[in-house]
Amino acid sequence: MDRAVRVLHVDDEPEFADLTATFLREADERFAVETVTGPVDALDALSAETHDCIVSDYDMARMTGIEFLETVRKRYPDMPFILFTGKGSEEIASEAISAGVTDYLQKGSGTEQYDLLANRIVNAVDRAHAQAQARQSRDRFRSLSEAYPDVAFYIDETGEYVDILAGDESPLLYDDAEQLVGHQFWEVLPSGTAERFLDVVDRAMETDSLQTIEYQLEVKAGTRWFEARVVPLEASSTDREMVIWVARDITQYKEREGTLTALHSAAQEVGRSDDVGAVYETLIATAKRILEFDIVSIYVEREGNLVQEAWTMETDSKQCYEKTSIEEENSFAVRAFRNGTTILAEDVGESELTPTDSGYRSVLSVPLGAFGVFQAASSDVRAFDEHDREFAELLVNHARIKLAQLADKERLRCRTEQLRERTDELERKNERLDEFASVVSHDLRNPLNTLELSLELAERTGEEDHFERCYRAVDRMDSLLEDVLSLAREGQEVDDLELVDLETVAREAWLTVETAGGELVVETSLALRTDSGRLKQLLENLFRNSVEHGSTSPDSGMRGSDGRNVTVTVGDLDGGFYVEDDGPGIPEADREKIFDAGYSTAGGGNGLGLRIVEQVVEAHGWSIRATDGTEGGARFEVTGVEIDE
Template identity: 45%
Template sequence: MSDRNDIDPFYDDRSDPVRVLVVDEAERGERLATGLEAETDRIAADTVPTVDAALEAVDRRPIECLVSTVHGPDGTGDELLAAIRDRYPAIPVVLVVPDEERAREAIDSGASDVVVAESVSERCFVLANRITTAADRYRADRRADRQRRRFREVTDAVPDCLWIVDPEWSELSFVSGYERIWDRTAAELTGTPEDFLNAVHPDDRERVRAAMDRLSDGTSVDLEYRIRRDDDLAWVRTRGEPIVDDGSVVRLVVLTRDVTDRKERERTLSALHSAAREIGSADEPAAVYETLIRTADRVLEFDYVAVDIKRDGYLVQEASTLDLKDGGYYERTSLENDDTFAVRSYKRQETILVDDLREFDVTPADPDYRSALTVPIGEFGTFQTGASEVGAFDRDDREFAELLVGHARVKLAQLQDKRVLRERTEQLERQNDRLDEFVRVVSHDLRNPVNVAKGHLSIAREQYDDDSLEATMEALERIETLIEDLLTLAREGEEIDDLEPVDLATLVPECWRYIDTKDAALEVETDRTIAADRNRLRQLLENLIGNAIEHGGSDVTITVGDLPEENGFYVADDGTGFANGEREKVFDPGYSTGVDGTGLGLDIVRRIADAHGWDVRATESDAGGARFEIVGVE
């Protein structure tokens, strides 16, 4: 039988009328039902004439009390009591009996209550009271059953173990979910503290016993410890609260949760962090590979772990938990000719997880291997682990392996960059040594013969008036200019460490005084002070002014002005400007349109600008001549 109270566990039926079914001969039953309703508004009574009709009525709708009489030879009350108790043992049945003897018989047969009366009308008030009392007990029992059922449903839905136990740990009043945590039934508990301690790992047992004692003394506890389940170990967290009544602990409420997965994740993360630190401090690739193998072997705990490194078109085993002499792993595989999961993973640069190797055409080195997990280590190679079980690897294993390999990949790239940088540094040092030797040769070994030649030529010119001697002197001077430019070019490639404030309006006229300006004119339209190496900035300005005079004509006007929007300045002239396609080549080393030019002057300008962190570009001036803009100046 079900009703709205069974559907709604929070429904309170105490204010509803008691639903009574009177089972008796039609006229007598009607009189009885009417009399009961007249006595109290707590009763709502219906009538049926027979026991069969009563059973059908109880099957159809909720009835909270049945009433019948045992008057006469028909035995209706006795028959009703037997039928109801067989099918609905909890529904109250109140009988009206003629004497005390029949009352005792009715109670012995299972009647909820009896009223002794020759005539029901004589005791209708008493009968109504007995009915409501029996119904109230019935309702209270049903409410308690519903609460227990709902509580059981809630506790069964929670993946924890809940028990309520006395302070001596000897009597369980409730337990739920015990089998889920301990992998054994609660029926195996015998009611002693040892029941709770036998499953605890021996190393944690005393700590758990001490917590049980503290809980029994009235102190809340919260601890984690290991338990044994068959051949496995698991971690649980237990929280206990004492229930105190009138100053005494009357019961203990204990909740235990399986935290094995969390503990495993913590262990895995701890191993990953330790490995990351070791990998980060490695100074050689071999140390990275060793950490990969050791960490994966400790955490994943599978049959083998190996690292293959790409060398000359092959994946070659670099580190492994296996001895190649024992077989079970390929010493090397060809990236071109072999088809293994390591080769596939490396070529695709993606993780490959195989639950059953026998479902693929790829044959492992050891046929006993059934599962494999392969992760590419970027361009360097592959990481692989295998197991003899089918489906040995899960998502957590894959995530761990990818994170671990990710750390290794980053470190190997750093080590490779350091190696390349070291090689480049060594190469640059060798180049600098050759450059120093070149500067020495140019500044001493080449300049000295030129000076000797010029000296002898001067003597010859005093003795002979020959145009060829003048041409020879010009050639020697050109060689001398070329030497100076080469030395300047070598020097200007160096980085600038110290900058100082330089006033352009003062420096430009100083540069002008040291140049053969012929009939050229200078206009200074700037009052900027910039951060620069003064000597090298002087070289830049002298080269630009000299270039303007050389290519713009002897009477060219040169203007030095500001570029405020681009943080820079310019050097412009009103000469002939650039020919088609010339502007893109002027900074190339050796490029020159002048007969006597070395082609290094503007290359030196570019190098000085680069050393300062500036940009220099060639464009056309407002007057149609050449204009050089230097931008990015502080």
């Protein structure tokens, strides 16, 4: 196209409109850009002068871009119309497509957008001119067809062929002309077809009006569809009533109609798909079954590459590249993806681009929007035509819309999941805050009161016993604060896991606990993936719990009131480990409450030790339960642990 391209640009921001006009002229010197600031002025400009293409914004004061498009379509149905807008969404794009938009482009921040816009304008104008020329050609052909019909018959009132206006060798005849003339429908056609034909002849003569009929018939050219126009003729000199039966081959139209119906069904199937894989499978199957494409591939954009996601070929005979960088310059798929336009190469030998296999002679690449490319290939030259292109674009457009819907759904699911996780985390933090508040308001208040009263008595009397009580209160508060800090720390999720020897950590933890003569037995050689510091805290608290409570066992006369000689065992479990003692155990009624913050049966206990144990377990994603030990003591079982075999 060498002539000037007259572009009408509609945008209610004059400075942006002028800027766009400048960049378009720089992109292509053939552009003659007229700028107006509203749809009303644009309609006046269209009435005053001829334009090749309209480029319009969406968000305008008196009329939206879609409303303007609908008005233009009523007056200028074939005018190329490109929606160039900064307010992009799937909803607007869908409305624009329904209203008959030629193309849709979202405004960006760089100057590259104007080169892309210029390319879209040229393509739209070229396509519009080509379509106009095609319509003129079809109109001329239609006139010729009406003057010289495919085949015509003179038929009398009895259904006899009087004359045939077609060559004897016409492929649209179901027998040679000389074999038909003088014979009736009943003699040369199937009985059902003959009866239908005679009914049409009778109606044409009785009503003295044009009758039409569509029918399928086996002729020399094979099974074909015909549309016949049957017109009664004036009586001849022999007073023989006749009609002229003009039949036109409409097989291609019927096949196209059937293809469109099948594509509609396929589009409904795509619409019912609930995952991306099902969309691709339907796309591939439909291209093979309905469009009869032999070699079809779906390339999906991932991390700067087009990756082959689905194909019609067997894996061991696959010839398409599995992955192609989108920076590749000579790939049909990449070019279609980057430009957002379909590429139809009737003969790849005449193209500057290189096919993925030297045996391919024809390629049809259709972009799937931002998702990837649909590509069909053939070893035959000119295997694809404009009908194939049109049908493929229709099919792919349905898939693109569904993929966008699924992508939105997945984004919504991820955001919902993130929000749910955030909500759960906030709830856990609130629970910990409640626990801290309980400790601060209750457990710290008693030693503070004790300290305050003891200091007052010490000042008043000077007796040392009151100072000793002060020291014990300070020690008590120090212990409480240490447990509160542990409670806060152990409630956080575990990020870095390392391989840890359970026996080693258990023995280190035992050394940090005041066991007062107790005994540790380790019957495990497990290696765990865990946070070693938190595992040690867990074991320390379980050991301390055994020592503090084990001394009250009625069946252990060897133990004193300070918990000496309690035996604590660490051993293996299926999927974890256990810690048990030979003390008095835990009453079954109390086992659900022992992990609650503040619950304690030991004198002076703050009830945070086992709560910290539970938080360490939860932070790792493990599970813990309290049960009876083998000798009747307390047993804690930790499962769900990642064990190195």
